[in-house]
Amino acid sequence: MSTAVRQPTAARTDRKPATMGQALRRALRDALADDPAVHVLGEDVGTLGGVFRVTDGLAAEFGADRCADTPLAEAGILGTAVGMAMYGLRPVVEMQFDAFAYPGFEQLVSHVSRMRNRTRGRLPMPMTVRIPYGGGIGGVEHHSDSSEAYYLATPGLHVVTPATVADSYGLLRAAIASDDPVVFLEPKRLYWSKADWDPEEPDAVPGIGRAVVRRRGSSATLITYGPSVPVCLEAAEAAREDGAEGWDLEVVDLRTLSPFDEETVAASVRRTGRAVVVHESPGFAGPGGEIAARITERCFHHLEAPVLRVAGFDIPYPPPMLERHHLPGVDRVLDAVARLQWESGFTSGGRGGAEGRGGGAL
Amino acid sequence: MSTAVRQPTAARTDRKPATMGQALRRALRDALADDPAVHVLGEDVGTLGGVFRVTDGLAAEFGADRCADTPLAEAGILGTAVGMAMYGLRPVVEMQFDAFAYPGFEQLVSHVSRMRNRTRGRLPMPMTVRIPYGGGIGGVEHHSDSSEAYYLATPGLHVVTPATVADSYGLLRAAIASDDPVVFLEPKRLYWSKADWDPEEPDAVPGIGRAVVRRRGSSATLITYGPSVPVCLEAAEAAREDGAEGWDLEVVDLRTLSPFDEETVAASVRRTGRAVVVHESPGFAGPGGEIAARITERCFHHLEAPVLRVAGFDIPYPPPMLERHHLPGVDRVLDAVARLQWESGFTSGGRGGAEGRGGGAL
Amino acid sequence: MTVLEQPGTYAPAPPPSWRPRTEAAPLLPEAEPYRVLGTRTAEREGGEQTGPDAGLLRRLYAAVVQGRRFNEQATALTRQGRLAVYPSSRGQEACQVAAALALRAEDWLFPSYRDTLAAVARGLDPVEVLSLLRGDWHHGYDSPGTRVAPLCTPLATQLPHAVGLAHAARLKGDQVAALALVGDGGTSEGDFHEALNFAAVWQAPAVFLVQNNGFAISVPLAKQTAAPSLAHKAVGYGVPGRLVDGNDAVAVHEVLTEALDRARSGGGPTLVEAVTYRLEAHTNADDATRYRADGEVEAWRAHDPVTLLERELRDRGLLDEETVREAEEAAERQAAELRERMHQDPQPDPMELFAHVYAEPTPQLREQAAQLRAELAAEHEAAAAARPAGNPAAGEETR
């Protein structure tokens, strides 16, 4: 499985290969430089520069007060960040790994997400919570969770996740600039993905709440985000090249999970008439359920087949040696596409797709 | 809105009116009496008998060790319960209110749900986590959350929620007897709902993982659970009585949200061809998304209309004086039923239902 | 190479790097709660007047009398269905009032659900303070304007907020302290621990006042902690701990004033335990007879914070019937005004449910707002149609 995201090809000469990690770091740097209210805090973000080195050099450039190593306590980090925001600062906190954000869950759900609402807008929470998430890097237990379902189900939060180098910069700047709290999910295994990119003149990208069609296609839409975007792009290429059927797959990168960009997604699905949602997070009660349900509500009469889902299994994230079996890969995506009832009329018995047990057809 | 659930009518003479709270208490009592491994613990569960009095009298009958007041710390309660389970006990813990389970989220997600899996079955977690949930009782902030989406998205947990007096007893006994951790969601506003019931010979009810058709109907299926079951039954009666259309609505009480009883639900929807999922929890990324998506996958060619959802708004739970506007009531359910495309052919422009913006029809 | 051949000199003790640490002794709280009222009377008899400032005594007295009356009035409002719930601070008025009066205008207060009185004593509009408990909205007053954070119901979660705010103020160079209130039960939560630790490491100008009222709902202190006192928890954070008689308004005021002064001047946080007692049930919905004996309550009534202050004023010759009447009349006026205003039905706007979830409503929220608006319009129409008795089936009134 590829971890490289297709990036818009370079045009200007000052574009050099940059990693997602570098673009994120640059976004933090520029935000710190542009706005004295921005403060970065978290475990090991200072002297060490973060375990993924995303905050590397920030403490040196802006001082330990602007990029602060905290004691080791996630509720404390989020809770003190709430207080800092109450005083007019714009905290950017780092949770070291997905599963290590859980100790701060109460602060996130009971305060960060609700403070604006309960105070009728008098205490907004312009806070960014950066969380490296997802698997594929051989992490041991508790280091590869896809926890987005929890954040999606929490009104008052925005949930944003980039898949490209340009988006990493643009969306992180937008998140920090947002007057609402943003859970900013960074796909771990894309930290080292590269694209040509100019840090001095970063590409303008659409803002929070906007999905983007990464690849045009006519046969079916793959709806995806974060770490599964490169997988879907690869699947689309494979379908084009190898597929006996010659499917021309459209790939939508959601970029923001909440609020959900219904218009872009629905427009694509209306055009193609078929859709598969792809994500790493477990399928049951995962983001795909919401997306499939919502798109079906909006596009029911355009659908030639039910919206299918390719997701992580409904299991705790596997140990490193078994993770490849869990992660949605190109083959699994293409299998799902194959089950989108391409023959005219209904074929019963498809695995996991349309009904396989009892009951009649149409 | 009614809070009384229709119960099977009494047959024997020793059946007297009992509340859900009483049935739950009796289940705890009988479990404590039958199995010395069962231990109840939580805040105020001892001397006081719990803020909802569900544990009333248990400490007096079984001693403070079997029904123990803990210090005030939810992660501590869940975490020590993990240790107790490791030593062979069968802890039943009470979280005082839905939102006050959040401080224990890490223990629940990172340990309770995964301990069996990570130890290849050597350390099962036969634990029941009782959580009073939902609104409708005039509770102030943080006292009326519907948090089921979080638990559904956590592999390794069962999520169970009764709507009747008989189920309260039967499902709680099943939860305590289960060798897997069960998040047992008690609909707060049904605590005082009544039915004829014999504590000495409690009705046998289907086990965990089984949904039940509470009302037979042929026009459409209302898929619901917990506090919304009485609402849907009332809506079904209203549709029968008042509806110009004379809809005959089927009502499915899920009883268990995870694992989801696809068979019962799909069988109903295949019969009726239309469905609405009803719950209090916010709609976005709530249980309804999963249910709608799953049912659509399974029953696509039986559906005359997209599966619609009636849910709480995507907002933090409202203050007491406004909660009635948030809670799905009979009218909102019937509105959704009305939008199930009853005219043959597709009608565009329906509010919130099938697509209302742009795009062509079939 | 065997271990015997390992290079390096032998160091009998760990290198000094292990110990960036302070002395424990100055952190330890007093063995008995610090008291002013009563105790100094004897002292003063023999010599000069060293007791607390008369003006402060009078201010505290007036505030405590008002506070007692406020508690009574609010409890009465629950019986009249005008409050969803009220957690009375009867018996704890000295803590509440002293906390409010110890603050400077630029300081922040972080109250819990039980601390309405502290907010009122700070000068906030009582009706706005009661919003959460009345149920018209989650929070009623202007927090940045009043420098009082919202009343907090998830226990101890307000403590890290106070630390973060205090830290931010310090970073900005402002001389601002944050005073956070928490109960004895709340000290068991992880957030208490994390907040104290952050405050200590950052030397944030935050002061923590634990109102130890003996119970967390039904759970007595002995089931909550085995510590010598809650103030002793300070030692584990390297923060000074103070133990004070929470029914002694002057003592609480003095200890808090000192702690807040130190905080503002860069001396770091303080943990204060005020020993007090909740004379009423946890809330009006609670039944305290299930878990405590009348005798205990009676014993505490003999140590009533109002009586303690009053007696001091009397002994000092600062209290005549005139002063008493004035204080009581002021309290009565406040109560009457509260009663009257709380009997007006608030009209919260259902559409506001969507207004503050985000800075801008999302497309989804706009859709949902439209749905509710349509429902409300339909409701309104139905009600209007029912009124002229034109449609017998539509409304109750015409039946």
Add this chain to the structure above:
Amino acid sequence: MTVLEQPGTYAPAPPPSWRPRTEAAPLLPEAEPYRVLGTRTAEREGGEQTGPDAGLLRRLYAAVVQGRRFNEQATALTRQGRLAVYPSSRGQEACQVAAALALRAEDWLFPSYRDTLAAVARGLDPVEVLSLLRGDWHHGYDSPGTRVAPLCTPLATQLPHAVGLAHAARLKGDQVAALALVGDGGTSEGDFHEALNFAAVWQAPAVFLVQNNGFAISVPLAKQTAAPSLAHKAVGYGVPGRLVDGNDAVAVHEVLTEALDRARSGGGPTLVEAVTYRLEAHTNADDATRYRADGEVEAWRAHDPVTLLERELRDRGLLDEETVREAEEAAERQAAELRERMHQDPQPDPMELFAHVYAEPTPQLREQAAQLRAELAAEHEAAAAARPAGNPAAGEETR
């Protein structure tokens, strides 16, 4: 009725009910870490032999030498790609080994990710212990059988488990203690606080050993706490605190043995801080030069736990070349066996992913298992088809 007329007698001090509390003094840890090695040599020179038991010294020595070698071997295995990651306990071997040896067979150990060595020293199969870090499964040994809980990565979350288990054992009347290990960083987590408090209130037979190795990844102790010592945190729970030189295996063993004995006999929990140092980086993936100076590391090398023990044995005349050689050979054998076994490729069964999520797989999991089974079969077929070179498009090997 004015407040002046309030009934009840005046009580100058709070009623006694407020104070179900203990004395602070016996809870305070020593001012300097407790030490045995080295310090008693002088004492012994003048008089009778009062030092630690020779047999214990020899056992600790052999275990520490093995432990050092184990750490080296495991680190080497990361370089060979045989472990996903390894957090070395080099420098902390005395703590690990003393913890294991202080336990009785019926006691439980609750280790963190850094405590593989404690589990190995307890006699567990090293390959099974390394399962988590090798990546073939989350956990490799039989926890109930070995009475060692799984290595825990979410910090401090294992501490309440230890308390619950100890409490359960006590309720059942078993003489069982639980020893939980945590790092200096882990003491900042809320779970540390809640676990200590529950243990104290329940008087659970749990002992907490904080291995203060100076760092939480890159964050030094001074940024983690302002407390006099981590052992001082005990005071806030009403639990005895002990401060011990963590590089002195005998001292750690003695303090833990005493604490475990007290725990088993109903005397309640103890918090022990062992002052030690992590000589290597946080894990093989970490670069410690980014946050600490070589000088500090060198200073600690001079206080190496292996050297300390060795010197004591030498001084006592208990160490000859023979004993050294035996210890080293045993260590080498263990390392060689580990190396060899770890070079065999484990073959975890992908289908096991679905086997243990619940006691019985749900219908959904059965469906998903069927899907994976079909995929694996297809993969297998494709590979088989590729092998006879019959289908040039199907496999890499034939290209």
